[in-house]
Amino acid sequence: MKIYTGSGDRGKTSLFSGERVSKSDPLVEAYGDVDELNSILGGLAASLPPEEGELVEEIQQIQSVLMHIGARLAVTPGSPVSAELEEITEEHSKGLESAIDRMDESLPTLKDFVLPGGHISAAWAHVARAVCRRAERHVVRLPTTQTASEDSEQLRNVVVYLNRLSDYLFVVARLCNQIHGLSDTPWKK
Amino acid sequence: MKPPTSKEQDVQIYCTEVLDRFWLTDRVFEIKLSKPSTFRFMAGQRIRLLHGAIRRDYSLITAPHDPTLALCLKMIEGGEYSPILSSAEPGTRLSFTGPMGYFTYRPSNKPAVFVATGTGIAPFLSMVRTGVTDFTLLHGVHEAKSLYYQDIFRPAARLYIPCLAADADETGSGENVFRGRVSHYLAEHLAPNAYDFYLCGRQEMIRDVTLLVDEKFPGSLIYTEVFY
Numbered sequence: 331m332k333i334y335t336g337s338g339d340r341g342k343t344s345l346f347s348g349e350r351v352s353k354s355d356p357l358v359e360a361y362g363d364v365d366e367l368n369s370i371l372g373g374l375a376a377s378l379p380p381e382e383g384e385l386v387e388e389i390q391q392i393q394s395v396l397m398h399i400g401a402r403l404a405v406t407p408g409s410p411v412s413a414e415l416e417e418i419t420e421e422h423s424k425g426l427e428s429a430i431d432r433m434d435e436s437l438p439t440l441k442d443f444v445l446p447g448g449h450i451s452a453a454w455a456h457v458a459r460a461v462c463r464r465a466e467r468h469v470v471r472l473p474t475t476q477t478a479s480e481d482s483e484q485l486r487n488v489v490v491y492l493n494r495l496s497d498y499l500f501v502v503a504r505l506c507n508q509i510h511g512l513s514d515t516p517w518k519k
Numbered sequence: 520m521k522p523p524t525s526k527e528q529d530v531q532i533y534c535t536e537v538l539d540r541f542w543l544t545d546r547v548f549e550i551k552l553s554k555p556s557t558f559r560f561m562a563g564q565r566i567r568l569l570h571g572a573i574r575r576d577y578s579l580i581t582a583p584h585d586p587t588l589a590l591c592l593k594m595i596e597g598g599e600y601s602p603i604l605s606s607a608e609p610g611t612r613l614s615f616t617g618p619m620g621y622f623t624y625r626p627s628n629k630p631a632v633f634v635a636t637g638t639g640i641a642p643f644l645s646m647v648r649t650g651v652t653d654f655t656l657l658h659g660v661h662e663a664k665s666l667y668y669q670d671i672f673r674p675a676a677r678l679y680i681p682c683l684a685a686d687a688d689e690t691g692s693g694e695n696v697f698r699g700r701v702s703h704y705l706a707e708h709l710a711p712n713a714y715d716f717y718l719c720g721r722q723e724m725i726r727d728v729t730l731l732v733d734e735k736f737p738g739s740l741i742y743t744e745v746f747y
């Protein structure tokens with residue numbers, strides 16, 4: 331199957347729920363951010379040493395959840411297609427919380443703001459964190475996030491997940507420096 | 520962290536057996552397969568046949584409640600897999616994964632327009648066998664003898680329009696034949712309105728129809744299944 335179709339050459343794209351929308355549509359911006367985040371997580375996973383297999387696997391599980399979130403964001407609320415999608419649940423965010431707690435145990439207590447950077451893997455994690463925050467802002471901006479319906483509930487779960495994921499990525503960045511024997515550089519005001 | 524495993528991660532491989540195979544034209548054949556007892560699907564979905572390192576997707580043409588499975592395939596000259604399947608004798612064992620895909624019929628208050636090229640008619644056959652009626656169907660083929668399954672589609676469709684290549688021999692195609700591409704038919708004859716379009720087959724057709732819908736049928740939905 332060819333990669334290019336040409337049906338988006340005139341600035342429109344097809345949502346998973348069938349609508350043709352402008353590529354500047356808020357939904358497209360939101361799932362574009364999630365795609366960008368997912369790609370950066372690929373960079374993060376690729377920058378980790380082989381002995382960090384478990385962390386890589388954890389990141390790949392997150393990538394898979396982000397694929398589901400991307401699909402969810404490519405569906406207009408109320409579409410019958412919603413029912414066919416994988417649900418984003420509290421369990422997804424809870425999984426991130428326990429991972430954060432687990433990693434945090436091995437890290438020194440944080441007293442200052444730290445500069446994003448250090449080892450290349452930590453730098454990737456910080457880029458991912460910042461893009462994750464942008465994705466979150468774009469999802470929050472979707473009008474339906476504020477209304478009460480099943481789709482809105484799903485979007486609210488997505489917001490919780492992205493909020494937790496940026497915290498997770500912050501901790502991963504610190505862990506990446508620790509793994510490589512580096513300490514975080516404090517912000518000297 | 521262990522989020523719930525997603526559906527596509529736990530892939531189940533099913534075993535099946537060729538029950539029958541027959542030619543619909545000199546290039547297109549139907550192959551009937553036994554249905555594994557635990558296999559369930561929705562009309563319009565596809566399976567992925569596994570053959571060594573080869574993986575090929577095919578839409579199911581039977582209804583979910585039918586006792587067997589069936590596929591409609593074009594034998595591609597020089598193709599890697601379809602020639603193998605075109606000579607598979609009854610009793611041949613195959614394995615597959617699935618079902619896959621989201622190309623299913625979604626009832627709505629907009630009129631449905633099904634557009635297929637060649638074997639792209641396959642998923643619509645499953646939908647019709649599940650009771651879907653009252654749609655407009657365009658089937659783009661090179662010649663009239665490739666209008667396989669027209670006897671099933673004609674009674675179910677509100678309008679069935681075979682679209683034959685401009686130079687095709689028309690015998691046997693019945694009334695309402697259009698000479699030219701499916702996208703030309705839509706541009707020239709489909710009344711301006713918002714529709715639910717279901718497009719299946721060649722990528723070029725899907726692109727042409729999509730761009731036409733943007734221009735001429737705003738407010739429509741487009742669901743697609745690209746074969747190649």
Ligand SMILES: Cc1cc2nc3c(=O)[nH]c(=O)nc-3n(C[C@H](O)[C@H](O)[C@H](O)COP(=O)(O)OP(=O)(O)OC[C@H]3O[C@@H](n4cnc5c(N)ncnc54)[C@H](O)[C@@H]3O)c2cc1C
Nearest residue numbers: 575576577578591592593595598599600601638641746747
């Ligand atoms: C979602 C999906 C559903 C599909 N369902 C069907 C189906 O129901 N019936 C079916 O016949 N095929 C279907 N296909 C195509 C099928 O998967 C194979 O690509 C096809 O059988 C050719 O495989 P091959 O190994 O023989 O040829 P290959 O060696 O893989 O390729 C030969 C070339 O044949 C062309 N080609 C592929 N499929 C077709 C076709 N159907 N008609 C004309 N030219 C083609 C392509 O240009 C391809 O590059 C589907 C594909 C996808 C992605």
